[in-house]
Amino acid sequence: MTERLGGSVQRLAAGAPLPDWVARLDRTAFGSAWKAPANHEALWLMPELAFARWTRIPAAGEAELLRIAVDPAHRGHSLGRTLLEACQRDLEAEGITRLYLEVRVSNAAAIRLYGACGWQRRGLRPAYYPDGEDAALFHHTKS
Numbered sequence: 253m254t255e256r257l258g259g260s261v262q263r264l265a266a267g268a269p270l271p272d273w274v275a276r277l278d279r280t281a282f283g284s285a286w287k288a289p290a291n292h293e294a295l296w297l298m299p300e301l302a303f304a305r306w307t308r309i310p311a312a313g314e315a316e317l318l319r320i321a322v323d324p325a326h327r328g329h330s331l332g333r334t335l336l337e338a339c340q341r342d343l344e345a346e347g348i349t350r351l352y353l354e355v356r357v358s359n360a361a362a363i364r365l366y367g368a369c370g371w372q373r374r375g376l377r378p379a380y381y382p383d384g385e386d387a388a389l390f391h392h393t394k395s
């Protein structure tokens with residue numbers, strides 16, 4: 253129920269059930285597991301290792317990165333970068349060229365990853381998270 257996209261990155265087919273390992277990694281990384289993607293969402297996978305979930309607005313050429321996670325035992329080996337760059341290429345191929353995300357200002361690993369993948373910090377959302385932490389706003393635009 254996935255489409256192969258080259259390398260080890262796959263895209264979950266529309267309507268496919270969420271693999272159990274994605275729910276497990278979601279809980280490990282974020283403390284909660286989201287359900288299978290809705291119609292406007294898309295999920296890219298590196299099986300058993302990493303996932304990235306996006307919400308897409310194709311008519312506006314925009315997408316937001318909602319969650320990206322790598323299995324804790326495999327972090328720091330460029331999987332996050334490989335996955336995020338594959339997502340960016342696929343979205344651009346669909347004509348979705350304006351990407352954005354919010355991230356906790358304390359999340360140094362994610363902020364480094366986004367910088368490495370060409371994202372730029374564009375602002376701050378004060379007290380964005382329920383615990384009061386600020387979010388940094390990042391944009392990525394295909395030139």
Ligand SMILES: CC(C)(COP(=O)(O)OP(=O)(O)OC[C@H]1O[C@@H](n2cnc3c(N)ncnc32)[C@H](O)[C@@H]1OP(=O)(O)O)[C@@H](O)C(=O)NCCC(=O)NCCS
Pocket residue numbers: 281318319320321322323326327328329330331332333334355359360361362364365368
């Ligand atoms: C953020 C996350 C996805 C990064 O995945 P990863 O596979 O470890 O990242 P990569 O190995 O591809 O590294 C990408 C860049 O981030 C840097 N990086 C990775 N881990 C880091 C850390 N703990 N501290 C600082 N920088 C780090 C790498 O050095 C690399 O930068 P460089 O190319 O300039 O050297 C991973 O840490 C994770 O799953 N975190 C928990 C979930 C999360 O916070 N997601 C983001 C918010 S949705």
